[in-house]
Amino acid sequence: MSRTTDIKALAEGVQRGDRRALARAITLVESGRADHRADALALLETLGTGKQALRIGLSGTPGVGKSTFIESFGLMLTGLGKRVAVLAVDPSSARSGGSILGDKTRMDHLARDPNAFIRPSPSQTQLGGVARRSREAVALCEAAGFDVVLIETVGVGQSETVVAQMADLFVLLLAPAGGDELQGVKRGIMEMADLILVNKADGDLKPQAMRTCADYAGALRLLRKRMQDPDGFPKALTISALEVEGLEAAWKEMETLIQWRRDNSIWTATREAQAAYWFGEDVRNGLLDMLQNDPQTAACMKAAEADVKAGRTPPTAAAEQVLGPLRLRLGGDAGKTGSET
Amino acid sequence: MSRTTDIKALAEGVQRGDRRALARAITLVESGRADHRADALALLETLGTGKQALRIGLSGTPGVGKSTFIESFGLMLTGLGKRVAVLAVDPSSARSGGSILGDKTRMDHLARDPNAFIRPSPSQTQLGGVARRSREAVALCEAAGFDVVLIETVGVGQSETVVAQMADLFVLLLAPAGGDELQGVKRGIMEMADLILVNKADGDLKPQAMRTCADYAGALRLLRKRMQDPDGFPKALTISALEVEGLEAAWKEMETLIQWRRDNSIWTATREAQAAYWFGEDVRNGLLDMLQNDPQTAACMKAAEADVKAGRTPPTAAAEQVLGPLRLRLGGDAGKTGSET
Incomplete structure (x- = not known):
């Protein structure tokens, strides 16, 4: 994806403590546009x-x-x-x-x-x-x-x-x-x-x-x-x-x-745990987004949830209706039925 | 998968209120074995x-x-x-x-x-x-x-x-x-x-x-x-x-x-919300299991989490390292990069 922002200049502005650059950087991470998102990730990685x-x-x-x-x-x-x-x-x-x-x-x-x-x-x-x-x-x-x-x-x-x-x-x-x-x-x-x-x-x-x-x-x-x-x-x-x-x-x-x-080393431990938490959240949310962007899976989830709410299907069985087809599509080792879900 | 349990007989026993049948049914849902799991799901669906x-x-x-x-x-x-x-x-x-x-x-x-x-x-x-x-x-x-x-x-x-x-x-x-x-x-x-x-x-x-x-x-x-x-x-x-x-x-x-x-209709609303919650949990946990059963993804997640904890990579960027390859493997519409993660 082509850059719409000069990441290096923006990063330097932020690191200098320039408030305008900071404001622009925050606007960038707040944007929902895919190209802005790519820029935002690049900026955050540059800043460390x-x-x-x-x-x-x-x-x-x-x-x-x-x-x-x-x-x-x-x-x-x-x-x-x-x-x-x-x-x-x-x-x-x-x-x-x-x-x-x-x-x-x-x-x-x-x-x-x-x-x-x-x-x-x-x-x-x-x-x-x-x-x-x-x-x-x-x-x-x-x-x-x-x-x-x-x-x-x-x-x-x-x-x-x-x-x-x-x-x-x-x-x-x-x-x-x-x-x-x-x-x-x-x-x-x-x-x-x-x-x-x-x-x-x-x-x-x-x-x-x-x-x-x-x-x-x-x-x-x-x-x-x-x-x-x-x-x-x-x-x-x-x-x-x-x-x-x-x-x-x-x-x-x-x-x-x-x-x-x-x-008492709690500062560092907490920061590490928070980072790991957000990483986990990002992976989970990203997976759910992936499924919601997939019309086939989205329709399947919607139907399964309605069945669950109405008491027609137990949650675990409904989840399996969603997961089964995905396992087949992912193939390989991910396709194995886990005995522990 | 072949049934190792007579589901119909067990369901009837549970519905009669037979405490031994109930105890056996609970043992079945507690089992981690894949064939037991399939039986347990069948039993729960039969019972409604x-x-x-x-x-x-x-x-x-x-x-x-x-x-x-x-x-x-x-x-x-x-x-x-x-x-x-x-x-x-x-x-x-x-x-x-x-x-x-x-x-x-x-x-x-x-x-x-x-x-x-x-x-x-x-x-x-x-x-x-x-x-x-x-x-x-x-x-x-x-x-x-x-x-x-x-x-x-x-x-x-x-x-x-x-x-x-x-x-x-x-x-x-x-x-x-x-x-x-x-x-x-x-x-x-x-x-x-x-x-x-x-x-x-x-x-x-x-x-x-x-x-x-x-x-x-x-x-x-x-x-x-x-x-x-x-x-x-x-x-x-x-x-x-x-x-x-x-x-x-x-x-x-x-x-x-x-x-x-x-x-005040709170009983039903709560039960529905609980069922939807567990369905969501089962889907999320199932997805994570799928990834953990996939050596390629599991290794990638482990490395990404270590980078996040050490402060080397921001959580969102690390999550993208895990999600990107999955999108490609799932293909189709699920493969689209979501602008909202």
Whole structure:
């Protein structure tokens, strides 16, 4: 396939930390066009994986003050001399037509900071595509020499799993809630959190924020300590993004946790496991794409799934109806019926 | 492939509710031999999916009194005229050499009850196989006309996900814990629970059990209500399996929840989604098996994964090294390069 992009020049731009080149590179990996895809792969291979940023996953439902947090936290980090990139993973943007981080004016100062880079979420049609593009965008930010990559998501559950698989640590942002009031934390998100930050611990809301923080600290204690956690983690802290309070303390906790993981070889092991995970996902998704691009197999799968849902065929037997013909077509050793499926 | 089993006779035996025929049928689906597998598929297709039991997933770490609970709860159900089957999903049994439910003497009375059927876990080598065999065993119990199928597992995390995908409701059994003491609830299990039962609410432990129950009720309130839950669920209750207290109340809650799900079409939708899930899993696993049985592809995948882990190749590019040659071999429309992988 002929190149439509000057890969070498683009790679050099990214490696220089040129924000325009980075933006163009991200647009390239976000493209669904086959020729762009080939260019994107060539670009990623050229850049390699030599540089590593600290990747922080950030989740929180609307209203918890995520934009204010990113603005304050990002500026604090650039104030410490760090270069900060902010990306968004938002599988819902295609549905809603909107996009998170779309309104850069909510992060006015950070957006104009020369040591920061903010990229709104692309509109996508499916989470698989979002996941691949997001981690490729993260890889580009790392190649561009950023120290911290903040990966924001929206708290809908599935996207958190995706973000957790590309992050070194995961932060859950919450708002103060009164008494028994439900916080709307999606099941499964709390368990991923390394750090729960209860925002808006300022003014009248401060006592409520502290109670909410204590509630979550209590809930976290009821869960089993993970292998990759030092004593005391996961933690719950109060912060005020508005009054820029508690952010340095939160950053200190993140540094402590990450240093511990580095010292205990967990950093490297996690990165390796994540890379292997995404490789496996890419192979599986690629195989399924291959089948869906094949009208014969696609029709067979559709019919088999309908039979399964209606209870007419057991899942295993239906799967065999799809797999049998493929085995014959692949031929050779792949054609052998495995006794273990 | 020639039949080594009289499928028709075996199917009739299972449908009559003959416990020996059921045991033989389960042994058949548990077998890894290719000819047995063909027989097992034929048997499952013959039996169909006409009868449905209430499938209850049950998890709890060792020491919480799971066997005593199954004995007491099972006998209560048979006392109500229900026929009860008990199965175990235990991915660890291959490693440990042991098996949960292996010691039927711990469920002495239930094991001798003509309306009960207890099947210890088979020793298996991998969770994928365990999952498929377990849900096939559940389907056999349903075909045999059992009203309730209890699917026990061990609280190690991954196996709970598997059990939740084959259960209509999920029960987490806990023991009383003092104050801040960690209960060792694996992250992600609490979120699956429809009902948390704090066992050993008897004698000196009763006040502690009530406190533990209140702690978990509090933690559950911090999680978002699921679509498939009526008001008040998930719930935490205290029980005493030893003194047979609270079991009828627990059963009443289960019935309420299930009736609500039936009334709101959630029962059927969940079963359909589960069947589609397992079909997808079977296709995906079958494809991966096909590739692993193909020495050329297996070698290519191994090399690609090593490159990915070492950071030498980005995951997408490595996946393409595996998928490219397969596309060529499959040929036709499947050979087209998808722009979306």
